[in-house]
Amino acid sequence: MFLSTTYRLRLEAICNKISNGEQVDLSEMIWAQKLSKTNLVAERMMRQARRNSMSETINQESLDGFLNALDLGNPDPTTHKSSFETVDEIVDFFKRDTLDQNDENNWRRRD
Helix, strand or coil, rough: CCCCCCHHHHHHHHHHHHHCCCCCCCCHHHHHHHHHHHHHHHHHHHHHHHHHHHCCCCCEEEEEEEEHHHHCCCHHHCCCCCCCCCHHHHHHHCCCCCCCCCCCCCCCCCC
């Protein structure tokens, strides 16, 4: 699904603030988060903005830099897992955060 020009420009402004480490109004963040939950393009833009805001601390030659360049994984390093205590934690780690595209309960995502 594509974003309208108005939505895209508004989201780009918010993402630029995030990338530059500037303060974003709460109402803008709420709007952007809601949009990113229902639109894959918006979700990717928000994820990239978060990655860009942390890119100064990531060594581009490291595995994190590689994953960052490929836009893989969660950009927040506080959520990264370095070890597992149980098998259930491993199973939970590999579960998808979003529903499958073919899931009939996934009425929010059409793109």
